[in-house]
Amino acid sequence: MLKVKDLNVYYGKIHAIKGIDFDVKNGEIVTLIGANGAGKTTTLKTISGILKAEKGVISFDGENITRIKPHLIPDFGVAHVPEGRQVFAQMSVYENLIMGAFIRKDKREIANDIEMVYTYFPRLKERHKQLAGTLSGGEQQMLAIGRALMTKPKLLLLDEPSMGLAPILVDEIFSMIQTINGAGTTILLVEQNANKALRIAHRGYVLETGVIKLTGTSEELMSNDEVRSAYLGG
Amino acid sequence: MKLFFQQVINGLNSGSIYALIAIGYTLVYGILKLINFAHGEIMMFGAYFSFIAAATMDMPFWFVIIFSMGLSAILGMLVEFVAYRPLRQAPRLSALITAIGVSMFLQNVSLMVFGADPKVMPRIFPNVVFNIFGIEISSITLITIGLSVFFMILLELFISHTKQGRAMRAVSENQDAAILMGINVNRTVSITFLIGSALGALGGILYSTAYTNIAPTMGTMPGLKAFVAAVLGGIGSVPGAMLGGFLIGMIENMSKAYISTTWADAIVFLILIIVLLFKPTGILGKDIKEKV
């Protein structure tokens, strides 16, 4: 579904992504794990076109999307839940979800999908009129995921959904990611929390300072000594 | 007491014009974090366009308004496209200096095209003066307030209930997140300039109808006061710009009546300073930060 080949991304002179290759197949949860500053966010932003690739090819369902303008990426079926949630703070929960459906015209379907998001995250329904900026971190994460789902994506890019959340909320969100995947959405999950990410992912890649160091199934990575010592706390 | 109510009417009259112009500053600031110093000149061109339609083409008032708002909207979008868009990623100071440059450029263009001699705006609205309990209200005042309020309500409906209006709010809140929703930022910015410039032009038409003179420098002072109004109300906030506009109009007219004509402008700026000391974001300016 998603194929990344020899991707190189720069910030000015800083070479942040140094020729990485990876792919995500239809129906999978694939995780990209790595320490702070490894280049995870840069990778996702380049897939959604916010950053430009200096070199390399990103293709989605066989189409080359490397040079597509960022606002046209959602049309391909790629949705991005950015790092730090980035909800529209001064809009209500409901309006945030409506914003997610910006590229869609099917009014009735949109209403159904909002209900679907509310069944995934009942707390959002309770707070549908509340301004997003006044939600807790966990609720904002739910809203950011819900908003991305409203684009009706085939592939969901998630940038550190566990960041800054209490462990119990992380579990709740990760189990919801599994549910969303079970309902047919492919997922690329970027995480520093390698332990939790590998537990729900089918496969993973380990990113270190812009280079992919290791790849394998989640079981393989979890039993790998390097991964255990560097990312799973021994 | 009569004087007081007379000044309330006058304040609403000039206040509604300031409010119309202030909206343009606040919309553009909200979306680009740029103080569009050329906005007063758009208002001035709006006045000239209305003069052309009314004096040389002898058109009815509704045509004059549509003609002027339409041409000014195009002019505003052109300014954005040519002068501000290439500087989108540049430091805001560069864009600000460019805006001042555009303002001077437009003043000089108008000086070349229309000449330095002020033009006299023909009467496009009927001028009847009503006397209600000794307070004089002219039909022009009523039309000014009515048209302004009508367009402000239209704008509010647009911003809160239409897809494009939501896109404007989304871009002004969080540009990257808006892009991820599939919103075309360039298009949204163009629409913002279209709306702001059209409303500014309406302000120019109403201003020149009230004061009858049209000149290349006429945008400077009302532009500055409308900017003050936008800051007072909370720059970036549309209701803030409206409130600020009416407040400035009111303060200005009350000062003229009760304090001093020559000091009226100074008092307007003094009040701005005092308000900003207590509430730096302006009266309705929000500063909700996302929780992380």
Ligand SMILES: Nc1ncnc2c1ncn2[C@@H]1O[C@H](COP(=O)(O)OP(=O)(O)O)[C@@H](O)[C@H]1O
């Ligand atoms: N806007 C930026 N300008 C310059 N360098 C940046 C910028 N954003 C990120 N970087 C650098 O790129 C590298 C990768 O960053 P990032 O993709 O944010 O990592 P991660 O998401 O894995 O924490 C880091 O070395 C970081 O310092």
Ligand SMILES: [Mg+2]
């Ligand atoms: Mg990151």
